[in-house]
Amino acid sequence: MVLVDYNSVIESKADPLINMAGQVSALYPQLGSINEIQFVTSSENHTYRIISERGDFAMRVQRPGYHCLEEINAELQFVEVLSNNGIATAKPVRRSDGHFVSQLHTVEGDRLVTLFHWVKGHHPEEVEFYDTYGKMGSIMGRMHQVSTNITQDYTKSRPRWTLDEIIGSHAVWGSWDHPDYIDQPQRNLILGFIAELRSRLARYDSTGRYGLIHADMRPTNVLLHDGGVVTIDFDDCCHSWYLFDVAATVSFLEHRPDMPEWLGHFISQYQNQTKLSKQEVDLLPFFIGLRRVQLMAWYFSHRESVYCQSIGDTWLYQSFDVVSDIISHKISFN
Structure with a gap:
């Protein structure tokens, strides 16, 4: 797992996460200060783990052109409905204005970002x-x-x-x-x-x-x-x-x-x-x-x-x- 320290994210102009931590803090004040960002995986999208003073969260950075804002909102509405019906899912985090999806600025361009509550556990072994x-x-x-x-x-x-x-x-x-x-x-x-x-x-x-x-x-x-x-x-x-x-x-x-x-x-x-x-x-x-x-x-x-x-x-x-x-x-x- 790649560890990305908050300060190195801010200082490294080559890192696509430059200034992202500060933007996330502004949009999600309930996280408090962000101590560390960890790269988790990359598939269709990039996933990071945010370690903040008020808990851990998963941050999904969307691949450009894969899903638009309306499609992502619809996905998260579905997840919310399933969760309300007793099906355990990774619950999305709403921004301070009540919305699910954020648009953040990176050195690679604007990216749609969603936060989820971090889920403890492990992927099943064979x-x-x-x-x-x-x-x-x-x-x-x-x-x-x-x-x-x-x-x-x-x-x-x-x-x-x-x-x-x-x-x-x-x-x-x-x-x-x-x-x-x-x-x-x-x-x-x-x-x-x-x-x-x-x-x-x-x-x-x-x-x-x-x-x-x-x-x-x-x-x-x-x-x-x-x-x-x-x-x-x-x-x-x-x-x-x-x-x-x-x-x-x-x-x-x-x-x-x-x-x-x-x-x-x-x-x-x-x-x-x-x-x-x-x-x-x-x-x-x-x-x-x-x-x-x-x-x-x-x-x-x-x-x-x-x-x-x-x-x-x-x-x-x-x-x-x-x-x-x-x-x-x-x-x-x-």
Whole structure:
């Protein structure tokens, strides 16, 4: 973890956080004086930990062009609703004027910034996945109940992810098809899978099973604390199929041999809150494949990231085995 001392932030003109601590203090006087800023992680956005005299907070600095002010406000409204319904989340902090989102000036330009109360806990280790997935299933079942009861106009500013936004011509992360990495037989495999998925979706009535979802609730986006699970990082929340939300819980893990066991436990606990029809259980592997193909596009668009470099092209080529197993019905939750 990189530590950024308050004084060095102010003095270093090369640091994108220059003067940010002073601006944050002015907008959030409830923090008191800021003693230290720690870099935590970088993915779609940059996350920092603020250590102040009145507690710790997470500061999310938005990547330019990813989400606008209205979309971020809608995300935080959704988080607030979930929290009010007893679902543990990282709660956003309001500014002194009552707003959630701030615009701060950095040497890299203006950035939209949001503060959250710091959540104690740790990301689950793999030995904790089975138990964690069960708890995640119960939480998501309740989350989908809340989403079903939200009016259509609520948080309408959040994106809508249909097939076109997930893997089509308007895909959020671009194309999954890169000729430098994918040969014709592999391409035909993915295209055949997509055709089969479209056919199955045409027969699926998703009425009441489509709404606001987290869209990235995987082990790296939950924290374990005092026997419970806290869900964080709603940055990708969107309107889409609930089944896509379930499938996204095994993002980047679809090829793992333990995946069916982890997700099977998730489903058993999910169904204690929200029932899945037999058709939905049969469809779930195809949504897992859909998510994996979307993540292929993410991989190509984020190849310089630390995470992509850590999983390497091996992960990419395992995707074709995942899709093949789904088409041949080797992945099942019946």
